[in-house]
Amino acid sequence: MKKSVFLFVFILCTYSCVSIKKYNNEIYSVHSVSELSKDVDIAYTQLQKFHPKLYQYVTKEKLDSLFASLKNEIDKPINSYEFYERLAQVIKEIRQGHLMLHPPTQKYSKAQLKELRKLKFEFFELDFELLNNKLWVKGTRGADSTIVGHEVLAVNQEFSKKLVYRYKSLITSDGYNKTYYNRFVGKNFSNFYYAEKGFMDSLNLLLKNRDSIYFKTLKWINKGVVFAKHTDSIASARKLTSLEKLAIKEKQKTKRKEGRTRGYVPQRDHFLRNLEFIGEDNSVAYLKIRSFGDGNQRKFYRETFAEIKRRKVVNLIIDLRDNGGGSIAEIKNLYSYIAVQPFQLVNKAAIKTKIPATKAMISSKNSSFFEGILQLFAIPGLLVYDFLHVKTVKGNSFYNLSESKLKKPKKNNYKGNIYVLINGYSFSASSILATNLKATKRAIFVGEETGGAYNGTVAGQYKYVTLPNSLVSMKIGLMQIESPYKSAQIGYGIQPDMKIIPSQKDRLIGKDPELDWVLNSIFNVNKN
Template structure:
């Protein structure tokens, strides 16, 4: 027992030392030679493993930019400052799934436990870029009056300066212009917190109509938010009534059903929303409307089976699919959904192009992973490698990888919808959202309403990812290993799926709670009656 306690104490002490060492490393000034080495490592990994590195920029131009970056580093700097110099150069590749992250401060186990007991009430807000303003689009907290307010300052920083600064640190796919503004607003707090560190409070200076005011948001104990306060009547018998056996069974059944529905619809923690939503809309409530916020969680097969059975039984002839602010997710889900939207055999995507025959193994073993995770990856490699080689092939010097969604002659679902489809899109319709949109657009299966998608019409580099930490600065570099594309391509390379009817929401729309894209579709359907 004593030996066990010594071992536990040693592990805890090692963890504390590791946290202190990490925090000291990212805060110190790195030597010029160390910084230049990290530039070389980042570019080497991209050249070695990224399958479409020179799709939107020539090799000569990218070589020049990385070489210029190295030459510009003439004095020591911190990891955070190095990140701000490296990220804009990597963004020149114009591949939206490449991400760079400044290393953040680590916390001890005690600190993490304390932090977990708090929640940031500003996280209940959802932001959106509309015209030239960042506004509060939704509030999942108690103060719904903030909806429609324009953000002027975050603490003492101008929102315009913040967004312009962050726009340089990442890219969309290709030359698209709609993604950056939309993505920054949607992830405003993540960007701001990443560069400002762990904050206990944030103040927003807001404008609503003619009123300018400041609202301060704090990290507060979760118990103080979730606890319901009730008045106590001192004269009332406070004995808690015991539930009967039947009532207990009913409560268990209700809890089980809620858990089942949360999985099917994809409950989003911290909000009152689901990932997948369905209802009938319109004057006669016969227009099917499906809002999909992402393709990343929940039991999607049960959801789509249920939804299209309802559509079939209702004899609805019109379906609206809302992909606005849908940043993507699982390839298998969009391939499955597509079988409900077409009535003929098809190939959803082509075989993935990759620069390695072992994308899964390259993704599994990473410098960013804990030692034990990489060790298990090495142990599993005798199994992983033969399987990967079985799915890979090489033709004309290009390596291809067969994915389940690249199967030829996929059959439509027997419940496939045969009516008219309208798809709502915006700049945050990215990745998987754009892949399914490409298929629907090219096959003339749907009418698109909104603004150009942030994701590329001609595919994107995603699938499996390479995660690594640069050796000296600990800056994180992540990028896709597979070119995923539909069988359809357009000659206008570097742009997203463009709408058949362009509609850009205004600040007035948001203040009045108007959804102009949805209302346009419903008005068109009314005209066709």
């Protein structure tokens, strides 16, 4: 028995190593015109079969023409990344922000991954932001903090403006919105660069700080290295002591425990949900929500609004800036605490496939062979679940979401003033929440137009498709998620009542102009 198990594991590992090598060879090799033509056909067929709002922003005639033109334009063999760039130019014309393409990237063996996990690439430790059409270093996560606030002029001798322009051409927002592009590319700049360039031992940034222009080399370093900032503003690297490592582990342990409710993200050392009280008398509640998802959100909101009621708060600030969305169940729960009348958060979801949950699970990328086996046993149950939730009316299919049912506000619901901070990366679920608050005139909005559309988006469940020749992957939303409220201005996000765009100067001095405007409005009213 032991010999059989050993043999099975040996064969599995050998097959894995061979398949990884074959995969890497395929993604860097050029593919024939006929192979890529087949991939184009498969991509369009899958979209037509599963996307419920494929022609919402583009006519069928135009999209047919765009896909046909793409096939004609590919007249010589090209590699997977080049094909991804060309296909993305067509996909973006559909103008559905959740519809995304991903180029194939290099895979690593278990031995390689084991070594890489001991290291961190300084480039991936940087956070970037696009402001005033310039790329800036917004923050660092363990990397050299002395470069925060400096402008990135070039990466490996390629101008950042050229890179940003190219990466913007690979994505789309919901409808005709423009604010999402800068936010998304800024937040994901290092991911875009890696997808294009592949593995790098190091790279050089050309940075600008006021009148000074200089190079900064970023490398792979040991995870046990931290940077100490001296008074002369030059950062030096040193290894952590045993006591420092122990202190960090204890701190992370405490945060993970607290994160069971607030949702802890160890890679960024922050919580998804934060509640603070501002002002001399702590009369203003500030609720920062980075994403809707991890952690016991029910417990968090129950405790949050109990505390808000106990303190007799009359002004609540909900910060949805850079909140890319997440769980619709969480926004329904949150909304039940701030709604003042019975509500239906969303409509029943329009669908093309009658088994969206099943399709999503079958097409998902399994993290292991054994998880894939377990999922096979779950299919019958999911099929029944889908069958019970789908209704067909006059030939159109709809999915009965629990969030589409009429719901009463919580008994201890908050009835005071609400201010909502938004920006271009307020997307998906955060835009659905914002739509309901805006339509019911429940809140004042400050910031910039949301990236997510007012009239809904195609999300909920996803079908993952890997094109067989190029290995480019495509994520297709299967449900039209929309609130009962509609705007006559089709294809745009929730507009702010007070438009405020932060500047790089604001970032450098640590100023938050959107939050400052709200606090000044509140405290000035209270004085009068």
